[in-house]
Amino acid sequence: MNFHYPNGRRYVPAAKSTKTIKAEKKWSYSNRGMTLEEDINETNEFYLEHGIASIHKKPTPVQIVQVDYPKRSAAVIKEAYFKQASTTDYNGVYKGKYIDFEAKETQNTTSFPLKNFHEHQVKHMEKVLAQKGICFVILRFSATEEVYFLEAHYLLSYWNRMKDGGRKSITKAEIESHGHHIPLGFQPRIDYIKIIDYLYNLN
Numbered sequence: 001m002n003f004h005y006p007n008g009r010r011y012v013p014a015a016k017s018t019k020t021i022k023a024e025k026k027w028s029y030s031n032r033g034m035t036l037e038e039d040i041n042e043t044n045e046f047y048l049e050h051g052i053a054s055i056h057k058k059p060t061p062v063q064i065v066q067v068d069y070p071k072r073s074a075a076v077i078k079e080a081y082f083k084q085a086s087t088t089d090y091n092g093v094y095k096g097k098y099i100d101f102e103a104k105e106t107q108n109t110t111s112f113p114l115k116n117f118h119e120h121q122v123k124h125m126e127k128v129l130a131q132k133g134i135c136f137v138i139l140r141f142s143a144t145e146e147v148y149f150l151e152a153h154y155l156l157s158y159w160n161r162m163k164d165g166g167r168k169s170i171t172k173a174e175i176e177s178h179g180h181h182i183p184l185g186f187q188p189r190i191d192y193i194k195i196i197d198y199l200y201n202l203n
């Protein structure tokens with residue numbers, strides 16, 4: 001089956017060699033080189049299993065464009081396109097509060113490019129904040145394995161600064177000043193609930 005991105009480019013999954021898989025098993029948890037998405041998914045699974053919170057990644061919307069019917073009782077999808085999501089990646093409930101956030105990472109070491117976000121995601125965050133939901137972004141500097149929790153209203157201010165002709169990124173200093181560093185752990189891996197408890201007095 002062929003999958004395509006919204007721009008029409010074909011999606012090709014990265015192949016993993018047997019050697020790589022064997023090597024990964026020898027690594028400690030802190031050195032597994034997991035993506036931010038994988039780390040957050042494992043964190044959310046930990047929260048769910050321990051009855052802490054129910055937060056999930058929204059499935060990527062897919063548009064099916066070609067289907068074959070080799071049998072009357074069976075259908076085979078031959079071609080599909082990933083559609084651009086209209087909201088953020090994660091949402092759920094924690095202690096009766098609606099939680100909504102986006103997770104992004106960059107190889108940059110001194111700033112976080114705002115081009116990593118989309119206009120529709122920013123508008124969605126504005127709507128969540130207007131309804132008193134807890135909304136934020138989790139940012140990771142991949143080169144240094146540093147993870148930060150940044151409340152959405154700060155992201156919106158930097159976004160508006162860019163729209164007004166200002167810089168097209170958030171400086172590392174600004175993130176350190178207004179954000180909250182999340183040290184990498186074992187279980188959970190990225191414990192962002194601790195930051196929510198601190199900011200919103202949910203203890």
